Amino acid sequence: MTAPASAPARFGTGELVKVRVGTPSTHFRTPEYIQGKTGIVVALYGSFRNPESLGHGGDGLPMQPLYRVEFEQKQLWDNYKGPEKDKLLVDIYDNWLYPATT
Amino acid sequence: MSADHGDDIDHGHPHPGMEGDDELGYYARRAQAIESLMIEKGILTSQEIQGMLDSIERRSPTDGARVVAHAWFNEEYKARLLDDPESALKELGYELPETTPKLTVVENTDAVHHMVVCTLCSCYPRMLLGRPPDWYKSLAYRSRAVVDPRGIMQEFGLNLEEEVEVRVLDSTADMRFLVVPRRPASTEDLTEEELASLVTRDSMIGVTDALSPQPAAIAD
Numbered sequence: 391m392t393a394p395a396s397a398p399a400r401f402g403t404g405e406l407v408k409v410r411v412g413t414p415s416t417h418f419r420t421p422e423y424i425q426g427k428t429g430i431v432v433a434l435y436g437s438f439r440n441p442e443s444l445g446h447g448g449d450g451l452p453m454q455p456l457y458r459v460e461f462e463q464k465q466l467w468d469n470y471k472g473p474e475k476d477k478l479l480v481d482i483y484d485n486w487l488y489p490a491t492t
Numbered sequence: 493m494s495a496d497h498g499d500d501i502d503h504g505h506p507h508p509g510m511e512g513d514d515e516l517g518y519y520a521r522r523a524q525a526i527e528s529l530m531i532e533k534g535i536l537t538s539q540e541i542q543g544m545l546d547s548i549e550r551r552s553p554t555d556g557a558r559v560v561a562h563a564w565f566n567e568e569y570k571a572r573l574l575d576d577p578e579s580a581l582k583e584l585g586y587e588l589p590e591t592t593p594k595l596t597v598v599e600n601t602d603a604v605h606h607m608v609v610c611t612l613c614s615c616y617p618r619m620l621l622g623r624p625p626d627w628y629k630s631l632a633y634r635s636r637a638v639v640d641p642r643g644i645m646q647e648f649g650l651n652l653e654e655e656v657e658v659r660v661l662d663s664t665a666d667m668r669f670l671v672v673p674r675r676p677a678s679t680e681d682l683t684e685e686e687l688a689s690l691v692t693r694d695s696m697i698g699v700t701d702a703l704s705p706q707p708a709a710i711a712d
Contacts (some may be wrong), residue, residue: 418666421611423638438592438666456665463658472642476658481665 396437397451397484405431407459409482417445420486423463424478428490435457440483454483469491470484547589551622556670557691558586559620560702564675565684573597573672581620588619592666595619598659599672600698605652606659607645607698608669609637617668621696628697638662648700661698671698677704 401407412418412424419441434457439450463476470476516524530536541710562584563570573580577597586705588595598606608617609632616624627633637644639658645652653656659670673695679687682705690703 417646421662421664423611435594441665458667460510463660467639470638472658473654476660478638478643478660478662480662480697481667483665 394407394439394453395451397455398483399434399455399457400484401431401434401455401457401487401489403431403433405435407431407457407491409459410486410488414441414442416442418442418483421480423466424459424480427461427466428458429461429480431457432460435481440485442485454485456483457482457487459487493529503671520553548618548622551618551620553621553691553693553696554688555586556617556621556693557688557698559670560672560696561684561688561689563672564679564687570599570672573601577670577690586620593619593668594666595670596670597670598673600674600701602656602674604657605645605698606661606669606671607637607641608661608663608671609634610663611635611638612664615663615668617680619668619711620670623692645689645699652686673698673702676702676704 399468406428407430408454409420409426411424412420413422414418434455437453437455440448441450442454458479459482461478461480462474463470464474466478466484527541530539531541551609559573559581563573567582569583572583574597577595581588581595591613600606608616609628614624614629616628618624633644638660642652642656663669673691675687675688679690682690686705688707692700692703694700695702
């Protein structure tokens with residue numbers, strides 16, 4: 391059996407990425423509060439069927455690489471109550487990310 | 493009670509919460525209709541639906557507590573659990589489904605504290621903990637957990653020191669998270685079973701720590 395087609399993983403751990411901004415009228419799983427924010431890839435879980443297709447009866451192909459992306463809490467919220475080092479980790483599919491420049 | 497508001501059910505306006513137990517609400521009837529259609533069309537069988545329900549009902553926080561206690565008791569097992577949860581859980585007789593979602597296990601230490609939320613809906617490690625508590629699905633928890641995790645922990649009775657790094661995990665996709673809480677102090681002499689009794693559901697979500705052992709009753 392051949393593995394289902396997957397988009398290639400475009401990012402490696404340690405790379406800076408930015409989250410695309412968008413609110414499709416269809417199903418999507420990228421929370422709006424991190425859209426437009428810059429984070430760092432801390433893990434690549436492998437590839438999974440794309441929920442934006444699965445949510446509407448599609449086959450989810452090509453699969454999308456899924457990353458755990460780390461954000462600094464202080465960069466997400468102006469009034470964050472906690473130390474600088476607190477983090478927020480969100481799982482994001484490849485098609486929502488693009489390379490960030492510092 | 494006034495005369496125009498007698499006990500007959502059809503007296504012109506609804507009484508929310510007072511419907512008979514045998515009456516299904518709108519969403520229950522809708523779900524039932526979709527279920528019958530899917531069975532009729534041969535997309536699912538009623539056995540498959542029952543199997544799915546059974547697999548969720550079979551698990552409860554007791555299962556997670558057993559796993560955590562085993563990890564506390566055995567450092568090598570803990571390392572395997574963090575590294576490859578699927579095969580480590582198999583050692584204890586828990587067979588995770590081959591389908592998604594998958595499970596990731598994270599450890600709370602004196603330096604790092606993880607707390608889990610699903611801001612989009614109610615994603616939860618059901619394959620090990622069963623159904624999520626109602627508060628986990630509430631809009632209040634889902635919206636506040638990412639903005640003010642330390643405030644939420646305080647409400648659950650945990651005052652984390654500033655030195656501890658808080659890491660909130662938002663389970664938005666195909667991964668679910670189980671937290672191995674910090675092992676409480678003064679538990680060196682406890683059995684694995686006694687340890688398991690200290691592992692609460694909330695501590696495996698990370699909103700608080702595991703319980704501290706009750707001091708033994710002092711004899712006269």
